[in-house]
Amino acid sequence: MxxxxxxxxxxxxxxxxVVAAATVLGFVLTNRSVASQNQALxxxxxxxxxxxxxxxxxxxxxxxxxxxxxxxxxxxxxxxFDTEAKLAAAAAGAVILARKTSTGFVVxxxxxxxxxxxxxxxxxxxxxxxxxxxxxxxxxxxxxxxTATLGFAVGPPLAPTGTAIYEQLQISPFLAITAVxxxxxRVLRAAVYATREPTQDQLVLSNTHSLPxxxxxxxxxxxxxxxxxxxxxxxxxPLAGDFPNAAPYIILGVGLLLALAIGSTVEVLVRRHxxxxxxxxxxxxELDRSHAALMRSERLSALGEMASTIGHELRNPLAxxxxxxxMVRHTLGTTITPDIDRHLDxxxxxxxxxxxxxxxxxxxxxxxxxxxxxxxxGAVVEEVLEATPAPSGIEVEVDVPPLVFQADxxxxxxxxxxxxxxxxxxxxxxxxxxxQASTQGGHVVLTxxxxxxxxxxxxxxxxxxxFFTTKASGTGLGLAIVSRIVEAHGGDVSLRNGxxxxxxxTVRLPIASAPELARR
Amino acid sequence: MTSGxxxxxxxxxxxxxxxxxxxxxxxxxxxxxCEVLRTSGFSVVEAEDGAAAFGLLRENRYxxxxxxIRMPKxxxxxLIEALVELPPxxxxxxxxxxxxxxxxxxxxxxxxxxxxxxxxQLLGAVHGILGPAPGT
Numbered sequence: 001m002x003x004x005x006x007x008x009x010x011x012x013x014x015x016x017x018v019v020a021a022a023t024v025l026g027f028v029l030t031n032r033s034v035a036s037q038n039q040a041l042x043x044x045x046x047x048x049x050x051x052x053x054x055x056x057x058x059x060x061x062x063x064x065x066x067x068x069x070x071x072x073x074x075x076x077x078x079x080x081f082d083t084e085a086k087l088a089a090a091a092a093g094a095v096i097l098a099r100k101t102s103t104g105f106v107v108x109x110x111x112x113x114x115x116x117x118x119x120x121x122x123x124x125x126x127x128x129x130x131x132x133x134x135x136x137x138x139x140x141x142x143x144x145x146x147t148a149t150l151g152f153a154v155g156p157p158l159a160p161t162g163t164a165i166y167e168q169l170q171i172s173p174f175l176a177i178t179a180v181x182x183x184x185x186r187v188l189r190a191a192v193y194a195t196r197e198p199t200q201d202q203l204v205l206s207n208t209h210s211l212p213x214x215x216x217x218x219x220x221x222x223x224x225x226x227x228x229x230x231x232x233x234x235x236x237x238p239l240a241g242d243f244p245n246a247a248p249y250i251i252l253g254v255g256l257l258l259a260l261a262i263g264s265t266v267e268v269l270v271r272r273h274x275x276x277x278x279x280x281x282x283x284x285x286e287l288d289r290s291h292a293a294l295m296r297s298e299r300l301s302a303l304g305e306m307a308s309t310i311g312h313e314l315r316n317p318l319a320x321x322x323x324x325x326x327m328v329r330h331t332l333g334t335t336i337t338p339d340i341d342r343h344l345d346x347x348x349x350x351x352x353x354x355x356x357x358x359x360x361x362x363x364x365x366x367x368x369x370x371x372x373x374x375x376x377x378g379a380v381v382e383e384v385l386e387a388t389p390a391p392s393g394i395e396v397e398v399d400v401p402p403l404v405f406q407a408d409x410x411x412x413x414x415x416x417x418x419x420x421x422x423x424x425x426x427x428x429x430x431x432x433x434x435x436q437a438s439t440q441g442g443h444v445v446l447t448x449x450x451x452x453x454x455x456x457x458x459x460x461x462x463x464x465x466x467f468f469t470t471k472a473s474g475t476g477l478g479l480a481i482v483s484r485i486v487e488a489h490g491g492d493v494s495l496r497n498g499x500x501x502x503x504x505x506t507v508r509l510p511i512a513s514a515p516e517l518a519r520r
Numbered sequence: 521m522t523s524g525x526x527x528x529x530x531x532x533x534x535x536x537x538x539x540x541x542x543x544x545x546x547x548x549x550x551x552x553x554c555e556v557l558r559t560s561g562f563s564v565v566e567a568e569d570g571a572a573a574f575g576l577l578r579e580n581r582y583x584x585x586x587x588x589i590r591m592p593k594x595x596x597x598x599l600i601e602a603l604v605e606l607p608p609x610x611x612x613x614x615x616x617x618x619x620x621x622x623x624x625x626x627x628x629x630x631x632x633x634x635x636x637x638x639x640x641q642l643l644g645a646v647h648g649i650l651g652p653a654p655g656t
Contacts, residue, residue: 315614316546319636323552326639330559355636371619387638410616410634 008263009270016263023255031248034240035216041239043218045184050220050231052184053192053205057224061136061152064095068154068165071097076160078109085111085165093149093168096121098129100162105129114168121166128153129164135225141171141194143201148172150194150204152225171204189213190233192222198232303467307477311361318355325351352388356417360477363414363485370408370488372512377403377437377444384416393430400437405444406512411485418478419448419505425471426452426503442511443491449504454497463495482507534581538563539650543573543596544588544612549635553586553612556639561653562646570594574602582607584649586642587629589613589621597621600628608649612637 008016067084074080078097085095094112098105104126107115115121121129128139132155139151150171155164189208191198198212213234222229238245325348332340378400390396423433431451438445455463462468464483469476479495482505486493491509498504539562544550547568554564565582567573571593577585584607589596597617600609606628611617614635617625631645 312614315635316549319614320546320548320552322636323549323556323639327552327555327559330556351636369619371622 008267009274011270012263012267015266016259019259019262020256023252023259026255027248027252030251034238034244034248037240037244038235038238039216039218042188042216042233042235043220045188045235045239046190046218046231046233047220048184049188049190049233050222053229053231054223057136057138057222057229061154061225064136064152064154064165064167065134065158067095067167068158071163071165072158072160076108076163081109082111085109093170095165095167096125098125098164098166100129100164105164108163112168125151125153125166125168129155129166131155131226132159132164132166133226134158138194138224138227138229139166141202141204143203148201148203187236187239188233189236190231192229192231194229196230198230204229307361311358311363314354314358314361318351318358321351322348322355349389353421356388356421359414360418360481363411363477363481370411370485372406372489373409374404375407375409375412377405377446380409380413380416381420381435384413384420388417388421388424390433391424394424394427395432397432397434400435400446403437403439403444405509407489407509408485411488415482415485415507418482419507422478422505423448423450423452423503426450428452431502439511440508443508444511446507446509447504448507449498449502451500451502454501455495455503460495464493534579537576537580537582538565539583539654540564540646541567541573541576541582541585541607543567543570543585543591543599545569545591546588549588553642556642557646560643560646562650563654570596570599574599577603577606584608584610584646586610586612586646589617590615597624600625610645610649612642 070084071077071081076097076099081097085097094110094114096107096111096115097109098121099108104120107117107119107121110117120126124140124142128137128151131137132153134154134157136152136154139153142149142151148171149168151166151168153164153166156162159165185207189210191206191208191211191213192204193199194202194204200211203211213232215234217232217234220231220233222231325344329336329344336344378398381398381400385396385398420433420435427433427450433451434447434449436447436449456470459468459470464479465476466480467476468480479493483493486507486509489509490512491507493505493507495503495505540557542550542553542557542564543566544553545568550566550568554566557564562583565576565580567576569591573585573587574594576582577599587596587600587609589611590613594602596611596613600606601624608630609625609628610631610633611625611629612633612635616634617632622629630649633641633645637645
């Protein structure tokens with residue numbers, strides 16, 4: 001099951017990526033949803049904060065408006081102004097009463113520092129004074145690098161016509177005023193600017209030093225009299241709450257774990273499937289091989305059946321021909337001529353050969369169980385040599401001691417016949433065939449050696465195969481039959497090339513003790 | 521073929537019709553075998569199948585029977601089984617008999633010859649049973 005090592009299959013990679021992608025998508029979507037929730041909450045909190053600052057400024061501005069009313073009542077009397085303005089000036093840096101001229105404004109009364117009676121109050125202040133109406137009007141923040149001041153002006157109809165009152169405050173934008181410590185400021189980093197652009201030197205009020213604000217911000221207008229200030233805020237903590245903000249990450253984490261789990265499962269299944277498929281392929285190949293072997297053996301069997309039938313059919317014709325040869329000789333008697341004799345001789349030899357072939361054809365399939373009887377080895381050899389005499393040019397040497405052992409008579413005769421005929425056929429140009437026998441430890445050992453050209457190494461291990469022959473004619477069954485019969489008797493047969501050239505066949509057969517033999 | 525084994529004449533009382541009864545359904549084989557036997561001085565009678573042989577063997581006495589096995593009408597094994605009294609039988613067949621068939625034949629068959637058998641071997645077998653031909 002470990003084929004492929006650690007490399008996951010493409011399916012696994014695909015499935016894992018899909019689940020992971022879905023998870024990431026879920027994460028992104030939830031994240032966005034949470035972010036917009038956060039932003040909405042920020043917006044509403046910022047608006048709330050702006051409203052609060054607005055009301056705060058109104059509260060701060062109320063005394064100025066009261067002062068203006070007082071000035072109107074006293075008809076802009078500078079002395080009356082001094083008295084009343086002192087109260088206001090206690091909180092502020094300075095309070096001035098200014099009168100409008102054809103060129104601008106001129107200071108008519110001052111409480112506090114920074115202004116001179118009879119002088120113009122300064123361009124920035126004059127601009128604010130010019131805009132001043134019944135509502136308090138804020139001026140721009142005056143930041144000199146170290147300190148910042150902010151002014152509020154009130155003019156007609158609250159102040160007497162042609163006049164305006166200006167209050168200047170020193171502001172510390174970062175001063176932690178208690179007022180801006182409660183909600184919603186607690187969750188916000190907020191900064192109020194006198195202009196729409198949140199520039200540092202227009203900062204009026206702030207509850208954080210981390211300016212400019214980074215991250216998502218919301219802006220709300222702070223109504224200050226007839227003017228506007230701008231409050232910019234960002235959230236200190238995720239406003240939507242802990243769980244909604246954690247949700248996307250939970251989804252991501254769970255999703256990726258799920259992707260891994262699914263991926264692993266898919267991988268296991270893929271590998272199991274691969275294993276099963278390979279197993280099936282192996283088994284199918286095995287099955288194919290067995291089937292092929294079976295087909296081969298069936299074909300061989302069919303061939304064998306056919307061979308057997310042919311062999312049997314040939315027997316009667318051969319018997320008739322052999323008898324006819326006998327009768328011809330008998331009829332001719334002494335009138336036989338050498339030529340006729342030669343022709344008859346050849347006919348008889350070939351008929352015997354045909355008979356052996358027919359025997360081989362039938363014997364291979366017949367494969368009958370050996371029916372052991374005591375056999376005299378020498379007698380069988382003699383019998384075979386008589387029936388199949390050596391062709392001219394071939395000498396036969398027989399060295400077989402008196403030997404009796406148990407074997408099937410017909411089958412063993414066939415073994416000897418096939419081996420001797422093989423030996424003859426191996427020496428087309430003449431030679432010597434040696435037949436030798438001995439006993440060795442409960443076995444009969446028979447060797448038949450020819451002086452032919454031997455067997456080539458390449459074909460050596462196929463000589464006992466059925467239908468294998470190196471001869472131009474022949475069934476290739478001779479040695480196969482020998483092998484079959486010898487093995488059925490519990491023996492073995494082998495072939496090797498002899499020391500002096502030529503082939504040597506060695507047959508070993510158990511003597512097989514029988515009650516009759518034991519007594520001999 | 522059940523109780524016909526004894527025949528109408530007792531076995532010992534029958535005269536010897538011929539030395540050899542040759543039973544074979546192949547005409548050429550049968551006739552050539554007869555010729556070979558006759559040239560050696562034996563008297564021969566032929567039967568072309570088991571049924572004919574059965575009839576002859578019930579009524580007559582022969583020195584021996586040369587019997588083929590695979591024949592129409594009545595095969596060799598059944599023929600032998602059906603007869604109680606028989607002269608020596610030599611089976612002369614193209615086929616080998618199975619152990620079961622040999623058991624059925626038992627001691628009634630004295631020798632098995634495997635076709636094609638040389639005339640010399642054939643005569644050897646006949647001599648072995650009948651001795652030399654009469655008149656030789």
